[in-house]
Amino acid sequence: MAERVSNQSALTWFLQRITGILLAFFLVTHLNVHHLFHDITLEGIINFSGVRENLQASLWWKIYYIVFVPFIVFHALNGLWQIIADFRLKSRAAMIVKALFWILGITLVAVAIMTLSNLFGGGA
Amino acid sequence: MNGDSKLKAMIKDADLNKNIGNFSYWLHRVTGIGLSIYLIIHIYVLSSAISGPESFNERMGSVQNPFFAVLEVLLIAGVFAHMLNGLRITITDFFSWSRGHKVLFWILAVIFVILMIVAIKLQWPKFFIDNYAMGGH
Amino acid sequence: MFYDIVIVGGGLAGLRAAIAAHDAGVESVAVISKIHPVRSHSGAAQGGINAALGNHPEGHDDSPERHAYDTIKGSDFLADQDAVEIMTADAPRIIYELEHWGCPFSRFEDGSIAQRPFGGAGFPRTCYGADRTGLYILHTLYEQVVKRNIEVLYERFVTKLAVRDLHCAGVVVQNLHSGEFEAIGAKTVIFATGGSGRVYSVNTTNSHSSTGLGVAIPYWAGIPLKDMEFIQFHPTGLDGSSILMTEGCRGEGGYLLNNKGERFMKNYVSEKIMELGPRDIVARSMQTEINEGRGFEDRYLQLDLRHLGAEKIMERLPGIRDIAMNFRNVDPIKEPIPVHPAMHYTMGGIDCDKNGQTVIDGFYAAGECACVSVHGSNRLGGNSLLETVVFGARAGKHAAGQVEGMSSTPDEEALNSALKAEKDRFKMLRETDGTENPYDIKNELARIMMDKIGIFRSQTDMESAVDEIKRLRERYEHIRAIPDTGKFNYDFLWVTEIAGNIDTALAIASGAAARTESRGSHFHLEHKKRNDEEWLKHSMYTFKDGAPEISYKSVTVGKYEPEERKY
């Protein structure tokens, strides 16, 4: 019982559940607003101005997405990493995959935030 | 058996353990991977907004037709299945409810069906309108 | 391979001996077992382990002396009283020690170890952990072995002792993992191979692994056996499989019923005792009921627990309920359990003294395979687990005290010749052109033992049993060849066990035929009374030319003069 003492997994495990529970809320609202087609008379909701209108309507939506994006990216990538970790890679390979996941994660969050900032009404 | 690759051993286990827990585990895996891939694509597709409304609308237009509307239902099914099962295993761990996992599974299965009926009902019109997003222009 | 102390057997006795040897400062200790230690038969013990702790509200006046008296009386005065006193005096300490090691005993409200009444005991003194006492103690001891890093060589099948000039040099094993024979040298060998129940094949409560080979190996090597004719039949084996329904069932208040629905035990013992008489008496009473037509299907009686209520059954006897449901489709909460007496325990065994020492230098015995003797002609329930830990620890400690002065060079000559003998035997078994199916012999042997060396024994039966077993012994010479499977050659293992069973059975039957009295578990139909004048003595068996040579040895009588046994 002497070797290997990193208890970091306790936190990632817990975060995976916490983000999961919050995602349940985020995803249901997100799907409801952006994916499911409510009103047939409103012809097409997914276009730039439509979305923009929606997002600019309140501060809440901004906060909503700023929280949502990092959570879902963390949850998805940590989830994938857990699957890969089940295969118990050699420690070098594990390090490389982990690094790639970090890069991918940061990129995804950055791209998503940039997209959002456009939709929030900043540039373009 | 001996010498199998890890992947093969994993798939073989699915054959050797046919029960609710193992089924849910595979469902969770498959939907989890699917959703993650979708997430990456989703962010990529939406990132067209960075280059302005036109490219955004163009890209969105190409994915808003009955074919994608049906795929979207699949996505929603995946989200609900993954979400409900995620809640199931979280509840069993957080509230020491491991003995109740099968009951929970069937309760959530019913909720899943209800959610999907609602979702399909909401989605229904999109199955019939081609290029609906462009209509707004 | 050479060790200071090699222990053959990973049951309670073997593991406790290993711990004692290790704690006495011997580092080179190895436990050898044909199955993994936690698979040992000890794990099947259900009811409990005796010690005069006085925790039970009705047991405050209990004492090691009372425990000793009950044991001696239960033994029908054949036990060596000095050995019994050692055991009962050491009992509380050794139970507390198990508890300190984490053994999960059941508890009384005040937090002390729970105790239940058992047959033949003046006070409720049987400590228990639900109905899985053996399992709990076995796992606790194995945990302590792991803690101490004691070497465990499991799935090594011991087939022969290397003995030269009255000195034991080690053992020969077949390593099941490789299929190879190996000689393992040792300054001291401790045998803790358990009981011989499988001599009776399926008509026993014992595991498949509890065969006669464990006592036959030292017997073949010239070490005498003792009191083999005393075979305990447990009153309540489950109908069909003979799986044990612990005495704890009756300890908790269960009834025995015949087909008239009567608690028939009132006709055999006092109303105060009823179902909680000693095992020999209850088993005989049951067999009488069955023989006289008051059984069910001429085969079994009923053990009724229903009045205990679901809650008590689930709490105190959960394992019993599982077994009854799994193996006989009976739920004790709703129906009585069909039971009949079944062979359960061998009181006799390898002759040894209070420290486990035998006539051979460097060879010890402990546990059920040994005969110290603390059980005499009838063992009380809960005393056998106690014997394994008390005398296991004593043997381990005593052996540890001896190894210092012993030579550290293995006796290669003795080891090699024993190794060669086993390799030759294997080769012979491989190449023989016999046709006899060895397992037919096993089943035939069991039938003879059950019919003729059972609960009631007649002179003619016993003598004919001896003849028939001798014939089986000859038939064994003509068995078919065994296959060469390399690793895990179970056919070789079981065929070898059968050889052990035959010679152990022959000792049992011969000793029984010679003892013309009734004492404890040995009930002679033509001599129904105990005869202290002639027979207050231990039977001793020495292996000579394929048959036991019987002699006798006096019993150590102490404070308690033999008296009539009344319950």
Place this chain on the structure above:
Amino acid sequence: MAIFKVFRYNPESYEIARFQEYEIPDTESMTVLEGLYYILENIDPTLAFRSSCREGVCGSCAMHINGEYRLACETQVSDMGHNVTIRPLAHMKIIRDLVVDLTPFFDNYEKIKPYLINSGPVPDKEFKQSPKERKRIDHHVDCILCGACYGSCPVLATDSAYLGPHALLKVLRFVDDSRDDAAYERLAYVATDYGIFRCHTIFNCQQVCPKDLDPTGAIGKLKMKAVKGKLLGKLKKTGT
């Protein structure tokens, strides 16, 4: 009558793994283990399988029987519809036929310090433990180390470093024992990605446990305790 399809494999003689069929007469009220003995004694003495107690308490005979890991000695042939397909436990090297190499199974068990740790003074008599405290370890102490859970847990198909349900159940058995005082040390050892956090709450172990124990629940409890310990900074660093 029953048909037994038994997995046969002998790496020594380079035989290819296959199922061999045996026909066994008269199988009413026969257990699968008795069926195997019938084969060994009357049909095919080369068959290798472990057994000892034949009453479900020694843990020798766990194997995959008709779709689920079970104890052969506790399984009635009639309940299997007189058609019995038997495989060895998965996730361990097959030595021969139904006999697998249990070394990793027992190694993992030994890694978690499977013994009571109490650093306080030893009392003259027993440690007092109330029936309520004793109840906390009820069931956990009934594990017979049969390996059915180890064979069924999919994580072990890919990750042999995972400690496994049997070892983790044992950890809770000591953490929950009122006499043991090494709870945080134990938690720190298993609160890792080869310990409790490798478990995906798959429930196969609970499903197959012949003693009806709940390793899944035990691991769940350990996870919650470990998270709490981690958040409160109580997970002791051990060793080097």
